[in-house]
Amino acid sequence: MRVVTGSEMRDLDQWTMQDFGMPGEMLMENAGRAAAGRMLTRLTLDERVIVLCGSGNNGGDGFVIARCLYEAGICPEVWLIPEENRLSGEAKFHYGLLLQCGIQVNSVQAGGKRCEDVIAAADVVIDAMLGTGVSGELREPYASLVAACNETAARVEAVDIPSGLPADEGVMWHTAVQADFTVVLAAYKESSFLPRTAPFYGEIEVVSIGLPPGTYDLLKYERRLWQRVDVQTTLPVRSAEDYKSTYGKGLIVGGSETMPGAPLLAGEAALKSGTGLLTLALPASFTSAAASRLPEAMLQPFSEGVRLSADVTKFDAAACGPGLGRDEAAAHLVQHLIYKTDGVLILDADALHILRPSELKSRRKPTVLTPHAGELAALTGLSVEEVLQAPFQTSFNFATAYGVYVVMKGAHTITSTPDGRQFVNPTGNAVLARGGTGDVLTGMVLAFTMSHTTLDAAVANAVYLHGAAADALAVTVPPHAVKTSDVISALPLAFQSVESTD
Numbered sequence: 001m002r003v004v005t006g007s008e009m010r011d012l013d014q015w016t017m018q019d020f021g022m023p024g025e026m027l028m029e030n031a032g033r034a035a036a037g038r039m040l041t042r043l044t045l046d047e048r049v050i051v052l053c054g055s056g057n058n059g060g061d062g063f064v065i066a067r068c069l070y071e072a073g074i075c076p077e078v079w080l081i082p083e084e085n086r087l088s089g090e091a092k093f094h095y096g097l098l099l100q101c102g103i104q105v106n107s108v109q110a111g112g113k114r115c116e117d118v119i120a121a122a123d124v125v126i127d128a129m130l131g132t133g134v135s136g137e138l139r140e141p142y143a144s145l146v147a148a149c150n151e152t153a154a155r156v157e158a159v160d161i162p163s164g165l166p167a168d169e170g171v172m173w174h175t176a177v178q179a180d181f182t183v184v185l186a187a188y189k190e191s192s193f194l195p196r197t198a199p200f201y202g203e204i205e206v207v208s209i210g211l212p213p214g215t216y217d218l219l220k221y222e223r224r225l226w227q228r229v230d231v232q233t234t235l236p237v238r239s240a241e242d243y244k245s246t247y248g249k250g251l252i253v254g255g256s257e258t259m260p261g262a263p264l265l266a267g268e269a270a271l272k273s274g275t276g277l278l279t280l281a282l283p284a285s286f287t288s289a290a291a292s293r294l295p296e297a298m299l300q301p302f303s304e305g306v307r308l309s310a311d312v313t314k315f316d317a318a319a320c321g322p323g324l325g326r327d328e329a330a331a332h333l334v335q336h337l338i339y340k341t342d343g344v345l346i347l348d349a350d351a352l353h354i355l356r357p358s359e360l361k362s363r364r365k366p367t368v369l370t371p372h373a374g375e376l377a378a379l380t381g382l383s384v385e386e387v388l389q390a391p392f393q394t395s396f397n398f399a400t401a402y403g404v405y406v407v408m409k410g411a412h413t414i415t416s417t418p419d420g421r422q423f424v425n426p427t428g429n430a431v432l433a434r435g436g437t438g439d440v441l442t443g444m445v446l447a448f449t450m451s452h453t454t455l456d457a458a459v460a461n462a463v464y465l466h467g468a469a470a471d472a473l474a475v476t477v478p479p480h481a482v483k484t485s486d487v488i489s490a491l492p493l494a495f496q497s498v499e500s501t502d
């Protein structure tokens, strides 16, 4: 399932109409009919349905939806927002078909009955006012109608995108329809994954509108959801012939006086994600605690300020950062691993605060960074707000500039690859909003980079199953009654959730 910008969507529309040869009127019929099909599953014949239609093609979809509802026996009350003469193209064509059906279309411009009053009295309001073509602050009467939609007790169902919301990240906006349900046409828009805009969509369903297969391959960059089927088709299958080093020799470097547990969380998660041979490098004072907590792990104690005694070149993958601290000794450890490891290097938490991005360019082996918004802000010199407003572009820029994988953690974690592909994670919930869950993910990424055939799948699968573990927990316990090690305990359930055949 793709994630597109408004301009990418328009390019795909244009290609479909001009090169593939599908008339715009047909594309709009497909879009409106698909949207109506999903809305009809939620409507009842006795509900008073209002359809608000704007001047562009989003409004055109509204005309088609109104006609489809009429066919199904629901007589919607249609409101045209602009003057009729503002309609053009396929929207004007479908407006004509609607009038041919004998459906009365009310005009917002005509005065008399106020559209706001009708919205207030409705059971369902279908928002086909503005789609991906919105720009700038809402002009009247759209601003007032959006406000009316946000005040009514009616169920509000948006077409393609809640009116007023931008399709793309990084766009300033002021107000938008708070939808209960949005039927997204053809592909997710970026704004359905951003912290500030995602809530306005309400429940989302994406519908096909008949774009020909392969259309999305025309886009320059792949940006899509990483879905259950992607995990199912790339998760390694264990074999009886496997032996303990089949899945690599992993190293985790972390821990400090104030955060002794972080590397243990990462280590336990790595062991529960398939690592056969794990070494923990942590302060000497914690080795007995580590040995009792993780007897499966080998230990490489380091004293303050001393380089790692282990030969880091013998590990297939290393993770550095959980609880490491940010003093000079920690900085030495990070640099030692950047320059000396001979396998995949995962940098997380304190390692990201110590890291000088320019040093990444010296690496000849893959590097995975797992920042949250604050850490990515520090790495890029942007503010946290700027990162949250444009997470796709920010993580894309860093990943491609430094040739690394960037896992930008959040409600919808975005994994960016060194060549600019991006995968949005659909799993996870508020359970993950607590200390230590990042350490768990680091351990999972370490394990998966050693067991998977591609790094794309290794990293995206770790993110997916990390969220799936939280989803499994949320089925039985409220998010506040969970501690981070419960997420590790739920990992078997996460694996089962993708291995089941249902």
Ligand SMILES: NC(=O)C1=CN([C@@H]2O[C@H](COP(=O)(O)OP(=O)(O)OC[C@H]3O[C@@H](n4cnc5c(N)ncnc54)[C@H](OP(=O)(O)O)[C@@H]3O)[C@@H](O)[C@H]2O)[C@H](O)CC1
Pocket (backbone or CB within 6 Å): 009, 012, 013, 027, 028, 031, 054, 055, 056, 057, 058, 059, 060, 061, 086, 129, 130, 131, 132, 133, 134, 135, 136, 137, 138, 139, 140, 142, 159, 160, 161, 185, 186, 209
């Ligand atoms: N492949 C697909 O996804 C398809 C999607 N379809 C639908 O088309 C819209 C995009 O249609 P478009 O015409 O480009 O844009 P809108 O419908 O959003 O409307 C743009 C007009 O809205 C007015 N406008 C823009 N900004 C504002 C504002 N800030 N305040 C008030 N009004 C605004 C403006 O009209 P004017 O006459 O005032 O200039 C714009 O022209 C997409 O979202 C889908 O719903 C197709 O139906 C099929 C393929």
Ligand SMILES: [K+]
Pocket (backbone or CB within 6 Å): 058, 127, 128, 129, 130, 131, 158, 159, 160, 161, 162, 163
């Ligand atoms: K809309």
